[in-house]
Amino acid sequence: MRIMLACCAGMSTSLVVAKMQEAAKKQGKQYKIWAVDQGQIEEELGNFDVLLLGPQVRHILRRVSKLVGDIAPIAIIESISYGRCDGEAVLKQAESLVGGE
Amino acid sequence: MSKLSERFEDVLLVVAEKVEDNKYLSSVKNAFTIFMPFIIIGSFATLFNALLCSPTTGLAKWIPALEKIKPAFTAINFSTMSFMTIPIIFLIAMQLAKHNKAPEYITGVVAVAAYISVIPEVVTVVIDKTSGTAVGIPGVALGAQGLFIGMILAILVTQLFSKLTKIDAIKIKMPASVPAGITTSFNSLIPIMITLIITAIAGNLFLNFTGMYVNDFIYKVVQAPLEVIFQSPIGIIAVVLISQLFWLLGIHGGLVISPIRNPLIAVAIAANVAAVSSGGVATQAVTYGFWLNFVVAGGAGITLSLIFAIFIFSKREDYKMIAKLSFLPGLCGISEPLVFGLPLVLNPTFAIPFVLNSGIATAIALFATKIGFMACNTVDTPFGVPVLIGPFIGHGLPGVVVQIIIFAVCTVTWAPFVLISNKQAKKEVVKEV
Numbered sequence: 001m002r003i004m005l006a007c008c009a010g011m012s013t014s015l016v017v018a019k020m021q022e023a024a025k026k027q028g029k030q031y032k033i034w035a036v037d038q039g040q041i042e043e044e045l046g047n048f049d050v051l052l053l054g055p056q057v058r059h060i061l062r063r064v065s066k067l068v069g070d071i072a073p074i075a076i077i078e079s080i081s082y083g084r085c086d087g088e089a090v091l092k093q094a095e096s097l098v099g100g101e
Numbered sequence: 102m103s104k105l106s107e108r109f110e111d112v113l114l115v116v117a118e119k120v121e122d123n124k125y126l127s128s129v130k131n132a133f134t135i136f137m138p139f140i141i142i143g144s145f146a147t148l149f150n151a152l153l154c155s156p157t158t159g160l161a162k163w164i165p166a167l168e169k170i171k172p173a174f175t176a177i178n179f180s181t182m183s184f185m186t187i188p189i190i191f192l193i194a195m196q197l198a199k200h201n202k203a204p205e206y207i208t209g210v211v212a213v214a215a216y217i218s219v220i221p222e223v224v225t226v227v228i229d230k231t232s233g234t235a236v237g238i239p240g241v242a243l244g245a246q247g248l249f250i251g252m253i254l255a256i257l258v259t260q261l262f263s264k265l266t267k268i269d270a271i272k273i274k275m276p277a278s279v280p281a282g283i284t285t286s287f288n289s290l291i292p293i294m295i296t297l298i299i300t301a302i303a304g305n306l307f308l309n310f311t312g313m314y315v316n317d318f319i320y321k322v323v324q325a326p327l328e329v330i331f332q333s334p335i336g337i338i339a340v341v342l343i344s345q346l347f348w349l350l351g352i353h354g355g356l357v358i359s360p361i362r363n364p365l366i367a368v369a370i371a372a373n374v375a376a377v378s379s380g381g382v383a384t385q386a387v388t389y390g391f392w393l394n395f396v397v398a399g400g401a402g403i404t405l406s407l408i409f410a411i412f413i414f415s416k417r418e419d420y421k422m423i424a425k426l427s428f429l430p431g432l433c434g435i436s437e438p439l440v441f442g443l444p445l446v447l448n449p450t451f452a453i454p455f456v457l458n459s460g461i462a463t464a465i466a467l468f469a470t471k472i473g474f475m476a477c478n479t480v481d482t483p484f485g486v487p488v489l490i491g492p493f494i495g496h497g498l499p500g501v502v503v504q505i506i507i508f509a510v511c512t513v514t515w516a517p518f519v520l521i522s523n524k525q526a527k528k529e530v531v532k533e534v
Contacts, residue, residue: 008356009484012437015430038356039134042199055441056353059117063127079351083442085426 002032003094004044005077006064007054010035016054016077019087020094031091041067048072050094055079073097106447110350117347117357124200125256126360132192133363136185140367140389141481143182146174147374148480148494175378182371183240186247190216193255203263207289211296215258216251218297219304220316242316245371248364249327250319258296265292324368328385331365334467337387338460341396345456348401348436351446355392355401366392373479383477386470390481390495393434395466396459398504399488400436403458406511407439407451407519413512414519417526432487450522454514461514462507469506475499 003020005013013035024031036044038057041064051074053061058076068074075097081089120126153160154171161167194212195205220242223234241247265271271291275284307315330336340362344354355362366389373383399405408431411424420443427438439445445455469475478495488508492500 007437008353011433011485012430012435015435015438037134039131054437055351055446056348056437057356059114059352059357060121062118063121079441079444079446083438083440083444084423085438085442 001029001094001098002047002049003034003052003091004041004048004050005033005035005052005054006038006041007035007057008038010037010040012056013052013054013077015085016082016087016090019085020091021087023087023091027091038064045071050074050097052077052090052094055082106449110447113347113350114352117352120357120360124197128193128196128200128256129252130360130363131196132189133359133367135192136189136367137363137389138483139181139188140185140370141483143178143180143185144370144374144479144481146177146181147378150174150178178374178378182374183244185245185367185371186243186251187213187216189248190251190255193252194259197256197259198263201259201263203259203266204285204289207293208259208262211262211293212255212258215297215300216247216254218301219254219307219314220247221314241320242314244375245368246320246324247316248368249324250316252364253319253323254300258300261299262292262296265295268292271295328365328368331362332369332385332387334464337467338463341459341463342456345402345459348440349445349447349452349456351440351444355397362392370479370481373477377479383479386467386477388478388481388495390478390491391466393482393484393486394492394495394500394504395507396463397434397436398462398492398507399431400434400439401459402436402445402455403462403507403511403515404436404439404445404455405431405488406458406508407445407454407515409508409512410515410519414516414523416523420519420522433485434488434491435485450525451515451518454511454518458511458514461510465507465510466503469499469503475503 005017007013017033017035020033021031024033038053038060041051045068049072051064051068051072053064053074053076055076055078061074061076065074075093077090078093080086081093150171151158154167154174156162156165156168159167190212191209195209198205198208217238221239222236224237224239225232226235227233266289273284273287273290275287304315307313307318311318331340340358344358347354347357366387369385370388370390372385373388376383397403399408404427408424408428411420415421415424423439423442427436427442430436430438443451445451448455466475470477475496476499478500480495482491482494486494488504489501492504496503
């Protein structure tokens with residue numbers, strides 16, 4: 001599974017990405033997880049199976065939803081697990097999005 | 102109270118979404134995001150000039166040959182910062198064309214051509230006290246002073262050109278056997294011609310009726326007043342507080358206000374560099390470096406100081422845990438772990454300092470500039486440079502001192518609210534018992 005996270009400049013989400021990669025590794029899962037700036041989502045279309053937005057850019061959800069269409073599911077990362085860099089919880093959220101398809 | 106805060110949240114979220122959905126604002130925002138590295142590099146070229154090529158402050162003191170390459174760094178600065186209007190026009194037109202589903206690159210070139218067609222193609226020169234004109238484009242039209250007319254024109258031209266490319270009647274019909282590439286290139290011919298004729302004639306009429314080139318007019322009437330407002334204490338503190346209100350909802354305030362902030366901070370750093378390189382004094386305080394190193398030092402709302410306040414005063418284990426987790430990101434100006442982990446989002450206990458602290462920090466830094474303690478910067482730093490190092494690169498040692506003062510003052514302003522949160526925790530424990 002390819003999980004892409006987006007926020008402003010991709011810096012704070014990269015903290016979460018590191019924790020998610022750790023969690024995935026622990027569970028023996030081969031996921032590709034990375035973070036980008038919100039402006040780069042368009043260029044990455046088709047490269048991800050699920051897109052997670054940092055809660056601080058939740059106002060872009062409507063625009064991004066139009067952009068991504070049905071290519072991949074999108075969600076706002078649950079804010080407490082985002083703030084506490086809870087990689088496992090965010091990973092679970094990503095999995096449930098794809099599983100629900 | 103909860104209803105009121107809900108309504109406040111709804112209104113701000115709608116505003117943020119509107120800004121995000123507005124294709125003009127988001128094209129401007131994206132263009133500046135793409136161009137930001139060039140502005141930083143342009144400002145670093147002036148730093149290299151000072152550190153390497155200057156015979157008084159640089160390495161050239163000992164290695165005189167280094168002075169010879171000064172024109173190279175000056176050229177880098179010109180090609181990025183003093184020329185920014187042209188690439189910005191191209192980028193805005195491309196971004197907007199993407200929205201309009203019009204051909205991107207052609208639109209970018211059309212917008213640049215349209216702009217060049219309305220600005221002066223002669224410069225006034227003075228030789229031996231006699232003034233005359235010579236062929237050339239004045240620097241004011243290429244550099245930051247042309248930004249706002251450039252932005253406006255890029256949007257107008259792109260809208261016109263996108264509409265024209267969608268009219269079938271003006272497309273040149275080709276037999277089906279003609280390769281698609283050739284058809285597209287012919288199809289853009291008439292729209293380009295119409296667009297350029299309209300812009301050039303409009304520019305010409307404007308010049309004839311007002312006696313002023315449109316770029317000079319927009320600079321005087323729109324851009325210069327905006328610059329003054331943005332650089333004034335009331336103006337910039339208002340911008341900062343609005344940005345913080347968005348953060349209080351957990352929305353990236355800097356991102357929301359960037360369509361208006363980014364052109365103005367680009368103008369400011371360019372003006373500073375131009376002033377210093379012509380032997381003057383930089384006067385524009387609010388730049389990108391100023392924003393990163395003082396307004397949002399240690400995270401928007403000066404959240405690094407909240408971490409200090411928690412370390413010193415908090416009796417809550419959950420707060421201490423989050424503060425520890427947030428410390429390293431906080432050093433690089435990343436506040437999200439605290440904002441969402443503590444959380445600060447819609448947290449009435451911390452709302453007052455969270456919104457006001459960046460305003461206080463701005464006031465402190467402006468005051469230090471005003472009394473001449475700290476000079477306006479000519480070197481911008483990118484986001485993510487750690488605290489103390491960032492202001493040192495941008496504003497030198499005085500900048501570091503000002504940042505430390507900001508952290509100290511804001512630790513004090515956070516402190517009473519941390520103490521309140523201690524009491525709240527006690528009450529909660531009592532309730533649970």
